[in-house]
Amino acid sequence: MFYLIILSLVSAVVTELCSKDIQVLRNENQILRRIVTKVVDELTEHKNALDELIVFKKSLENYTTAKENERRMHDRRQTNGPVIAFHAFLSKSISALGIQHTVPFDEEITDTANRYNPYSHVFTVPESGVYVFTWTIIIKNIRCSTELVVNAAVIGRSYPDSERDDENDTSTVIVLRQVAKDDVIFVRVNSGCFSIRSDHYGRSSFSGWKL
Numbered sequence: 001m002f003y004l005i006i007l008s009l010v011s012a013v014v015t016e017l018c019s020k021d022i023q024v025l026r027n028e029n030q031i032l033r034r035i036v037t038k039v040v041d042e043l044t045e046h047k048n049a050l051d052e053l054i055v056f057k058k059s060l061e062n063y064t065t066a067k068e069n070e071r072r073m074h075d076r077r078q079t080n081g082p083v084i085a086f087h088a089f090l091s092k093s094i095s096a097l098g099i100q101h102t103v104p105f106d107e108e109i110t111d112t113a114n115r116y117n118p119y120s121h122v123f124t125v126p127e128s129g130v131y132v133f134t135w136t137i138i139i140k141n142i143r144c145s146t147e148l149v150v151n152a153a154v155i156g157r158s159y160p161d162s163e164r165d166d167e168n169d170t171s172t173v174i175v176l177r178q179v180a181k182d183d184v185i186f187v188r189v190n191s192g193c194f195s196i197r198s199d200h201y202g203r204s205s206f207s208g209w210k211l
């Protein structure tokens, strides 16, 4: 009997202690949950801030790249110097051109380097580099083969053919070519080209510019 009383007493004390412990643990758990929620919130905030920072870094990099490209373009323009370009056309239709004759583009519109000669109809390269050359020939009822010449070498050909039904025909050729300072460039007749048109319907012309 005595033992039974002792046992139930002990059991009561243990139960009491356990329920106290459980209460304490519950409280602790609640506190921990609050802390965890707070930490998660803060982490989310940090992550958002970091994401924003990454986007900012990217746009800063874009801006820096754009600025750098702009500076390179500027430097390129500086080292390339001023624009080199010429454009001349036939001020009127011409006829009776002979083979090997230079096509006399006599009216100069543009000649930034002052190296196109409207009397000899020759462009003298002011500085070495890659150039674009283009010429347009307009004809009526004939055939006309012309060639673009650098010094003595042919570097381009054009052959409009309108030898039927009184047709008007136009041909434009574009040539890209590395040329050296003081090379001379001109367009000459290869065959045909008895007459070349240039009037208020259309213009025959010759142009070039350095890239």
Ligand SMILES: *[C@@H]1O[C@H](CO)[C@@H](O)[C@H](O)[C@H]1NC(C)=O
Binding pocket: 055, 058, 059, 062
């Ligand atoms: C940066 O440039 C790239 C490609 O040019 C583009 O796809 C991206 O959206 C840009 N980023 C920002 C933040 O402007």
Ligand SMILES: *[C@@H]1O[C@H](CO)[C@@H](O)[C@H](O)[C@H]1NC(C)=O
Binding pocket: 140, 165, 166, 167, 168, 201
């Ligand atoms: C060619 O142009 C002239 C004007 O210069 C015109 O009279 C003639 O009819 C044109 N030829 C054709 C086939 O249209």
Ligand SMILES: [Ca+2]
Binding pocket: 108, 111, 114, 115, 116, 117, 118
């Ligand atoms: Ca000139």
